[in-house]
Amino acid sequence: MKKTILKTNKLSKTFLVGDTQQHVIKNLDLEIYEGDFTVIMGASGAGKSTLLYTLSGMDAPSLGTVEFMGTNISGLSSDKMATFRRQHCGFVFQQMFLLDNMSIMDNVMACGLLVSKDKKAIVSHARKLFSDVNLGEDIFKKFPSQVSGGEAQRAAIVRALINNPPVIFADEPTGALNSSSGSAVLDTLTKVNQAGQSIVMVTHDIKSAMRGNRILYVMDGVIRGTCELGRYENGDEARRNQLGNFLVEMGW
Amino acid sequence: MYKIYMMGKANIFKMGMQGVILMILLLISSLMLNVGLMLALNFQGFLGNMTTELNTSDVFYTFPQARFTEDIRNRIESHEQILSLDVYNSIVVSAEIAGFRDSNATTIFFRNKEITQAVSHWTLVSETIHDVQNPVFVPYGFSTSGGFSLGDQMSLVINDSTLIFTVAGFIEDILFSSAADVQFAFYVDGPMYAELLQTFEQYHTALLFADISGESQNVELFIREIFDEVADSSVTFISRTYEMLVGGRALLPSILSIMVIVFAFIIVVVCLTMIRFRIGNSIEEDMPAMGSLKATGYTSWQIRAGLLVQYLMMAFFGAILGIPLSYIVQPFIRGVIAIQTGLFWQQGLDIPLNLLSIGIIISIVAVLVVVCSRKIKNVDPVVAIRGGAAGRNFKHNYLPLDKTSLSLNMTLGSKAMLQNIGQSVALFIVFVVIAFTGSFFVGMRHMATAQSDAYMALTGVELSDVIVDLHPSADSNNVRDTIAAMDGVTQALFIDSSHVMTNGEMIIAYVMDDFSHKVNPSVYRGRYPIHPNEIAISGIASDMLNIGIDDIWHLGEQNMTFIVTGITQGQGTTGINGPVPSISITTAGIRNISPDFRQMRLGVYLDMGMDVSVFITDVSVIVDGQILSMMNWRDMLEDGNVMITGILVLLSTAMLGFAVIVILLVLYFIVGAVIIRRYRYLGIQKAMGYTTFELMHQVSVSFILPLVGGIISGAVLMMFIFNHIVALVMTPLGVRQSSFDVPHLWVALSGIVLTSISYTTILIITSRIRKISAYDLVR
Secondary structure, rough: OEEEEEEEEEEEEEEEEEEEEEEEEEEEEEEEEEEOOEEEEOOOOOOOHHHHHHOOOOOOEEEEEEEOOOOOOOOHHHHHHHHHHHHEEEEEOOOOOOOOOOHHHHHHHHHHHHOOOOOOHHHHHHHHHHHOOOOOOHHEEEEEEEHHHHHHHHHHHHHHHHHOOOEEEEOOOOOOOHHHHHHHHHHHHHHHHOOOEEEEOOOOOHHOOOOOOOEEEEEEEEEEEEEOOOOOOOHHHHHHHHHHHHHHHHOO | OHHHHHHHHHHHHHOOOHHHHHHHHHHHHHHHHHHHHHHHHHHHHHHHHHHHOOOOEEEEEEEEEEHOOOOHHHHHHHOEEEEEEEEEEEEEEEEEEEEOOOOOOEEEEEEEOOOOOOOOOOOEEEOOOOOOOOEEEOOOOOHHOOOOOOOOEEEEEEEEEEEEEEEEEEOOOOOOOOHHHHEEEEEEHHHHHHHHHOOOOEEEEEEEEEEEOOOOOOHHHHHHHHHOOOOOOOOOEEEHHHHHHHHHHHHHHHHHHHHHHHHHHHHHHHHHHHHHHHHHHHHHOOOHHHHHHHOOOOOOHHHHHHHHHHHHHHHHHHHHHHHHHHHHHHHHHHHHHEEEEEEOOOOOOOOOHHHHHHHHHHHHHHHHHHHHHHHHOOOHHHHHOOOOOOOOOOOOOOOOOOOOOOOOHHHHHHHHHHHOOOHHHHHHHHHHHEEEEHHHHHHHHHHHOOOOOHHHHHHOOOOEEEEEEEEOOOOOHHHHHHHHOOOOEEEEEEEEEEEEEEOOEEEEEEEOOOOOHHOOEEEEEOOOOOOOEEEEEEEHHHHOOOOOOEEEEEEEEOEEEEEEEEEEEOOOOOOOHHHHHEEEEEHHHHHHHHOOOOOOOEEEEEEOOOHHHHHHHHHHHHHOOEEEEEEEEHHHHHHHHHHHHHHHHHHHHHHHHHHHHHHHHHHHHHHHHHHHOOHHHHHHHHHHHHHHHHHHHHHHHHHHHHHHHHHHHHHHHHHHHHHHHHHHHHHHHHHOOOOOOOOHHHHHHHHHHHHHHHHHHHHHHHHHHHHHOHHHHHH
């Protein structure tokens, strides 16, 4: 029996565009499980990114609740939410969003020092993570503008992992990368997931989605379908077909 | 051209509130510059016009009416320098005016308003009221600094008699209406004048108004000699020259104008710093837009012209709005001027001067924009379109987080400060300038209030408590010894002034037996004379005649040789450093030139707390018959200085207020701009889990060092050069050196207050960060 790490209850998110209300997420009941690599897919404008950021506490729901490891986080103030995020969430964005006025190491430290004052431990942990994502020490002192997109994204993954969050939220992490950089990033995410890290990732890229073990398809603000792919071993044809069939079924 | 105009206009709207703030600051600077220039360039002209309009005479002297015979008039008129002489009557008394002065040191010239004067007449500056009891028309200064209004009762105590008048109107004239002179003309109707004459017949005085050719000193000496021949009366010899009065009255406006203009330029410097900062930001933020403009064919100059038009429009509108405001604040300036001059200064519209103010501000802004926008020339369209990668290349990772021992937010704030070192330095300079200015006005306020003695000392006059003028037949030494032996007397010194001729020119000589007894030595270089062949000369004389210490000067008709031992300073018109060259010389020294010299004036110094009025009464009893007149000198000096200190307090308070407003506006501008510029960073940090408070702390830290450093540096710099600046500002007053105690505690306290206000403002502005959402990044 899998342990639920995230749970929504009648989750709704509405935006006001001009005088018109746009219901992006509608009465959504969803559970995300510990250790899973959950992938959220859907067409553009389906609400997948909105769902990701509402689940992660980056944005507040309009109605309903989000429970994170049994705690309702929906009513928290923005500052309490920020404190919650630093301890429980890691983020990987399509645009990386590294702070370009800081070195790569400082970007990681700026996140790590939010939770712990033990600099030595953070540095040591960061070094290990950098090594895990195949980034050498030469990158530590470089600024984000001085490294490749793939390196920057892997550094962003290290930043997301530095505080050992229960969940990493990734929003199109390979969207701005070329094929080989994208593969390296996906390999990294797969590796950390297989080490026990829960990941929730939004993508519309099938290659990326194949890394997940559970695919959620969002359409018009609701989960239209779920596909269980099992643990990722390699990109075999059977896995690709299973996902392809599911997506066809969903109207992809 | 139209495209460039539209680009400039769009840039202004893009600036939003920051544009409004910049325009407010430009408005303040234009307001102050226009006020300062009006004072500096127009006040003298106004005074000249008033003088012509009122047909003011060159000099006037008092003479006992009872002794002013036809024979004396003929003698006076026969003087070769006297071109015309008009004589009118007055009743000259010392009076205590309830609610205006504490002492009886005010000299009132009661005049019959029904007599029409051909020279030195007066004019009404207010409405008048009729059918009141004992109407009196008083100088305009009583309205602005005395608090009197039309219809108010005015109670005067003269020789223990109390007279009640009703203020029926306010007047102005050149010779008798300045509060600083402590001499006023009060105009009453014919019957009242006759009644006063009956009561105070002994004070019936002839006022001799004369137009003269050449220097007035010889005329004064001539008339004084005649006066002394017949001086056995209650009338005191008073002389005034137009030059002396006008010189004195124009001094405050010139000092005021210097300060206001300097403050205007300080604000302009602040504006320039902000514009420079903003242009730097614009180039960085709008790099893609600039790239696309270049790609579509705009030249660098056209893009720069857009910026130029933007700031010129702001400077133009800010400056043009400041001009009418400079006329709106006229009543305040008029009040300040009236305190010292007693004149109602009405500044009409002066278009050329207004255009000059606008032109100065616009030109400075234009030059700065052209210089600061040079970077645009180097913008490569391709790089710029790709997001302005060339805009900001960080090269040095200051304070690496894995090595620094500071707290996280402190480190991140410090990093931001170091990475934006140009902005930090600009902010530092702004705070140095503002703290310096603020501290100067704190020091000036303190100088005017708590250090009035030191302020009076600047004037160069000796600070005795009572001045005793001896009768020509008195035994001077005996009177001095008698008074010196009285209870409560610290010392009694002869402090005389005389005249010495040299090469046909008259030199004022200040004579003492021993200058070391002076409580207000005004020698600022060298020393006072000790030996009979030594003199000290005034700074103005030193400058005019190019004579310095150890130089030789020949004085007297026998051309006697004197060595210059020191240079003195003092207020230009009433002190030891008049526009006429003056010297300080020992009694033995003056007797070498004028063997008949007699010591006629005693300065008496009393124990602290002693009642001067009681002392004066006692002296008149003890040395009856040997004294011509006595003056409560200290009260007189203090009364005169109440006016000037009042003006300084008013001015310094207003300028301090302006300094605080400028700080608030600057912070709002710069901190607001930084938040906008760091919007993305702040969003990322929020996503990482930073709270609003932590980010506020970070942004505040990035400002705190320039802020605190600037305020401390500005205040410390001011402490070191305060006296130099005071001396510089008061140069027209004959001041060469000042030695005020700088109020360190007050300056420190004002620094703390300034820092607290600034930091609180920063926190308030940075609280906008709470509106920044991490989700905005990805939406």
